[in-house]
Amino acid sequence: MLTLRGIVKTYGDRRVLDDVSFDVPPGRLTGFVGGNGAGKTTTMRIMLGLLAHEEGEVALDGAPVTANDRRSFGYMPEERGLYPKMKVLEHIVYLARLHGFSRSDATERATALLEQLGLGERLGDNIEALSLGNQQRAQIAAALVHDPSVLILDEPFSGLDPLAVEVVAGVLADRAAQGTAVLFSSHQLDVVERLCDDLVIIAGGTIRASGSRDELRAAHSSRRFELVSSGDAGWLREEAGIHVVEFDGGYAVFDADSDEAAQRVLRRAVSLGDVASFAPQRPTLAQIFKEVIQ
Numbered sequence: 001m002l003t004l005r006g007i008v009k010t011y012g013d014r015r016v017l018d019d020v021s022f023d024v025p026p027g028r029l030t031g032f033v034g035g036n037g038a039g040k041t042t043t044m045r046i047m048l049g050l051l052a053h054e055e056g057e058v059a060l061d062g063a064p065v066t067a068n069d070r071r072s073f074g075y076m077p078e079e080r081g082l083y084p085k086m087k088v089l090e091h092i093v094y095l096a097r098l099h100g101f102s103r104s105d106a107t108e109r110a111t112a113l114l115e116q117l118g119l120g121e122r123l124g125d126n127i128e129a130l131s132l133g134n135q136q137r138a139q140i141a142a143a144l145v146h147d148p149s150v151l152i153l154d155e156p157f158s159g160l161d162p163l164a165v166e167v168v169a170g171v172l173a174d175r176a177a178q179g180t181a182v183l184f185s186s187h188q189l190d191v192v193e194r195l196c197d198d199l200v201i202i203a204g205g206t207i208r209a210s211g212s213r214d215e216l217r218a219a220h221s222s223r224r225f226e227l228v229s230s231g232d233a234g235w236l237r238e239e240a241g242i243h244v245v246e247f248d249g250g251y252a253v254f255d256a257d258s259d260e261a262a263q264r265v266l267r268r269a270v271s272l273g274d275v276a277s278f279a280p281q282r283p284t285l286a287q288i289f290k291e292v293i294q
């Protein structure tokens, strides 16, 4: 398990990270979410030892991370850095060789990985001849080719079309299933919500929420309910103790001041017609995000 505890980073007299602590467990996909300038890249660069910090610790399985540990980390930086004139397969083989693999092992791994990422037809093309989305797939291959134990990716999904998002997400989920600790940053809340087991939300250099996606959704559930009934639910507007959020004929979403108010609404809905469903509504990541960054 990779852990950050109390990380502080300043630029001049500006604190850009303040007491940043969270975990990146093996075998899970952790999404690192925050707006522009929130501190995601800075945090990742500190995890990788590319940037110094003033306070706090990055630890792997309880011991401070060493340069040797970091050799088994994989990183995809935000600024893409492959050699444009190199051929796709040749490039990934070259990187695998730098990690100590023999030529034949390196070629085998690089080929399999590029095929998995959907670049099997482009192995002989120059990097610069690839579309930006495909260059990004190659960049992901570069971060993965040595089977890292910890994988840190800065915005791996930005600029990818939906099909490519699915391919890359599948590859990352595969790695997590094999026991890799995977952290990726993203500002695309829908993508993160769909893919991640765990979430870390950062704003203004502080961690606003972290934990499993399901725990976070449960913790941020208010008494919001969704009612689907056969009749017109307009009467809800007159009910005491509730606040209607959305309304369309027999469909309504409302916040209740108390469980008692919610139960009263349910009883009344049943007495007025058929109730197709009545259920508490879990907040979306976008709603949680809005709530915690305020």
Ligand code: ADP
Binding pocket: 011, 016, 034, 035, 036, 037, 038, 039, 040, 041, 042, 043
């Ligand atoms: P994110 O990746 O979430 O967009 P960053 O980690 O890049 O955010 O930036 C966090 C904050 O640190 C921002 O306010 C940014 O302007 C500031 N920052 C980043 N790099 C530098 C630097 N080299 N010098 C001064 N300020 C910086």
